Amino acid sequence: MKTIIDIARAAGVAKSTVSRYLNGGSVSEETREKIEHIIKQHNYVPNTFAQSLKAKKTSIIGTIVPRLDSFAVSQTLMGIDEELRDRQYQLLISSANQDMNREIEEIYALARQKISGLLLMAAQITEQHLKAIRECRIPVVMIGQQHSLLHSVVHDDFHAGYMMGQHILNKGHRRIAYLGVTEQDIAVGVKRKEGFRKALGEHKDCEVRYYESGFRMNEAVAAAERLLEDWVPTIIVCATDNIALGVMKAAFLKQIPIPSGISVTGFGGYDVTEIIHPALTTVKYNYKRAGKLAAENIISLVNREPVEMVTILNCEIIGRESVDNLQGRII
Amino acid sequence: MKTIIDIARAAGVAKSTVSRYLNGGSVSEETREKIEHIIKQHNYVPNTFAQSLKAKKTSIIGTIVPRLDSFAVSQTLMGIDEELRDRQYQLLISSANQDMNREIEEIYALARQKISGLLLMAAQITEQHLKAIRECRIPVVMIGQQHSLLHSVVHDDFHAGYMMGQHILNKGHRRIAYLGVTEQDIAVGVKRKEGFRKALGEHKDCEVRYYESGFRMNEAVAAAERLLEDWVPTIIVCATDNIALGVMKAAFLKQIPIPSGISVTGFGGYDVTEIIHPALTTVKYNYKRAGKLAAENIISLVNREPVEMVTILNCEIIGRESVDNLQGRII
DNA sequence: CTGAAAGCGCTTACAG
DNA sequence: CTGAAAGCGCTTACAG
Numbered sequence: 001m002k003t004i005i006d007i008a009r010a011a012g013v014a015k016s017t018v019s020r021y022l023n024g025g026s027v028s029e030e031t032r033e034k035i036e037h038i039i040k041q042h043n044y045v046p047n048t049f050a051q052s053l054k055a056k057k058t059s060i061i062g063t064i065v066p067r068l069d070s071f072a073v074s075q076t077l078m079g080i081d082e083e084l085r086d087r088q089y090q091l092l093i094s095s096a097n098q099d100m101n102r103e104i105e106e107i108y109a110l111a112r113q114k115i116s117g118l119l120l121m122a123a124q125i126t127e128q129h130l131k132a133i134r135e136c137r138i139p140v141v142m143i144g145q146q147h148s149l150l151h152s153v154v155h156d157d158f159h160a161g162y163m164m165g166q167h168i169l170n171k172g173h174r175r176i177a178y179l180g181v182t183e184q185d186i187a188v189g190v191k192r193k194e195g196f197r198k199a200l201g202e203h204k205d206c207e208v209r210y211y212e213s214g215f216r217m218n219e220a221v222a223a224a225e226r227l228l229e230d231w232v233p234t235i236i237v238c239a240t241d242n243i244a245l246g247v248m249k250a251a252f253l254k255q256i257p258i259p260s261g262i263s264v265t266g267f268g269g270y271d272v273t274e275i276i277h278p279a280l281t282t283v284k285y286n287y288k289r290a291g292k293l294a295a296e297n298i299i300s301l302v303n304r305e306p307v308e309m310v311t312i313l314n315c316e317i318i319g320r321e322s323v324d325n326l327q328g329r330i331i
Numbered sequence: 332m333k334t335i336i337d338i339a340r341a342a343g344v345a346k347s348t349v350s351r352y353l354n355g356g357s358v359s360e361e362t363r364e365k366i367e368h369i370i371k372q373h374n375y376v377p378n379t380f381a382q383s384l385k386a387k388k389t390s391i392i393g394t395i396v397p398r399l400d401s402f403a404v405s406q407t408l409m410g411i412d413e414e415l416r417d418r419q420y421q422l423l424i425s426s427a428n429q430d431m432n433r434e435i436e437e438i439y440a441l442a443r444q445k446i447s448g449l450l451l452m453a454a455q456i457t458e459q460h461l462k463a464i465r466e467c468r469i470p471v472v473m474i475g476q477q478h479s480l481l482h483s484v485v486h487d488d489f490h491a492g493y494m495m496g497q498h499i500l501n502k503g504h505r506r507i508a509y510l511g512v513t514e515q516d517i518a519v520g521v522k523r524k525e526g527f528r529k530a531l532g533e534h535k536d537c538e539v540r541y542y543e544s545g546f547r548m549n550e551a552v553a554a555a556e557r558l559l560e561d562w563v564p565t566i567i568v569c570a571t572d573n574i575a576l577g578v579m580k581a582a583f584l585k586q587i588p589i590p591s592g593i594s595v596t597g598f599g600g601y602d603v604t605e606i607i608h609p610a611l612t613t614v615k616y617n618y619k620r621a622g623k624l625a626a627e628n629i630i631s632l633v634n635r636e637p638v639e640m641v642t643i644l645n646c647e648i649i650g651r652e653s654v655d656n657l658q659g660r661i662i
Numbered sequence: 663c664t665g666a667a668a669g670c671g672c673t674t675a676c677a678g
Numbered sequence: 679c680t681g682a683a684a685g686c687g688c689t690t691a692c693a694g
Contacts, residue, residue: 003687014665045443050687053380054670069405077399093424112376217606245606252608275548275576276607277583345681381671384686
């Protein structure tokens with residue numbers, strides 16, 4: 001391994017000059033060329049540990065994700081990865097494995113690694129999160145959730161819910177079950193539902209009941225089974241595509257055909273929703289783009305450039321076969 | 332931020348003594364307790380950059396994955412993450428984004444980060460991979476593919492194929508299409524097929540045709556459509572669950588019911604295969620366990636402990652509804 | 663524009 | 679068992 005000293009010697013200059021060249025300081029045209037040439041020739045790459053130790057900063061962006069096995073997370077990470085790579089930043093991924101305490105721990109752990117910025121995907125922000133962020137003094141961009149004290153990139157969950165509400169009303173549904181998730185998750189548990197509720201509020205003649213499920217498919221199967229014992233609506237609107245998949249399973253198990261026996265919708269736009277049969281009506285989220293924007297924003301923040309507090313991304317409703325058209329039919 | 336100097340002063344010893352304490356050198360019981368106490372009190376954590384710079388090694392394990400949005404990759408990463416965390420190693424994930432040149436680049440890039448071990452998930456190993464590994468002098472454990480020169484943790488693809496062959500023969504299938512992938516991927520493209528072929532070779536009375544598809548679901552849809560124009564078998568055995576999902580989609584599009592019109596199987600055991608309808612017959616792979624074992628092995632290698640060249644993991648066949656039982660029926 | 667010097671926070675022989 | 683010293687490979691004021 002070559003060091004800066006080797007390069008300096010070979011170029012006949014002091015190592016401080018090489019360092020200046022490396023860091024964009026003032027170097028004469030002549031020495032610039034000389035150093036450039038030598039570096040290429042020797043295939044020299046600066047030792048990042050020495051740099052970080054001395055400069056007391058790194059070009060690492062940490063990302064805390066709730067879990068690794070999620071379509072939304074994977075897509076978001078791909079967007080982050082792409083942007084950071086382009087901008088010469090390094091990505092450090094850390095999974096909290098669905099454990100909120102681990103999220104907090106990871107903030108401290110990443111701070112110890114001297115990351116210069118943090119991308120945070122968390123279902124909710126507690127006082128402990130804020131305390132950790134404050135203590136570590138790291139710039140943060142949240143993804144998927146909004147918080148008054150933090151910068152964020154979010155999807156337009158409220159509008160997504162609203163669009164879904166309008167869509168199914170247009171299809172003639174009036175006996176409607178909404179299978180949501182915990183309200184501790186503001187984006188998924190509250191906003192989607194509120195948008196949905198607003199759309200339905202504009203119609204007087206429909207009956208809506210709200211239910212709750214866990215995020216995992218098997219939890220959704222169980223929740224749907226309970227729901228269907230309680231009541232048989234014409235449609236079940238699910239807060240996520242995963243939950244919708246679980247509901248479809250439950251319907252099949254009960255021999256209720258989709259969509260003729262019951263309609264189902266999701267949110268997310270996972271690839272698999274297009275492949276299954278019947279294809280699932282859903283709202284497509286721009287996860288990858290969210291990742292990319294969050295990465296751009298955190299870089300700006302690291303460089304002390306101004307960044308809007310919240311960036312809201314569009315969603316798009318995709319009507320497919322899992323919703324029956326009841327319009328004009330007598331139910 | 333406290334440094335080793337602060338601790339040394341507070342404890343009334345030299346910093347070399349503190350360092351020795353930190354690294355398990357010989358320290359008297361008395362000073363050990365004193366230092367321990369001070370460290371806790373000051374909440375001291377050593378600066379990893381300084382450590383790495385001086386010691387010229389890290390406790391980082393790099394992992395190169397082909398892509399992030401894959402069930403197999405996510406599960407494997409979860410296994411790796413868990414084990415590494417338990418053993419106090421740090422995980423650095425790097426995605427090659429389906430680009431083999433990027434794989435090579437990432438090997439060099441990770442070497443520059445001074446990772447002490449590399450976990451490699453790659454579809455094939457070329458001379459360039461070997462060159463990079465040689466030049467960087469990093470211990471490597473491959474996951475999912477075998478190579479005579481490298482340590483590896485693999486799934487028993489041959490046996491998986493064999494079990495699948497037996498399974499569908501038992502179900503009475505005799506007109507069989509195998510929808511595989513490129514043979515450049517030894518594990519998925521060659522071994523599964525060879526195992527399958529062996530099982531079928533034990534039966535004289537069946538007709539098998541081999542086809543090829545890409546890995547993505549939409550590529551599989553197209554491949555299945557071509558296949559079905561060419562020939563209508565009683566079953567399509569697919570080299571991965573994703574391909575099987577694509578084939579199911581194609582069958583639905585052609586209004587061929589599954590399994591009564593055609594049977595379909597996959598390999599992998601993705602969660603979604605259980606949720607869709609009909610549920611998919613597949614071979615369940617232990618991705619998470621593979622990750623865990625690979626992590627154990629790379630740690631052993633880093634510590635210069637002996638490790639078997641290849642670890643083979645069991646798979647398990649899961650018969651579900653997507654395969655029709657033709658036994659005893661007249662076709 | 664350029665170089666000598668100090669120092670980032672550690673570890674590691676080496677003496678005692 | 680313990681401490682003083684050298685040094686890992688850089689960056690950054692400071693003089694010139």
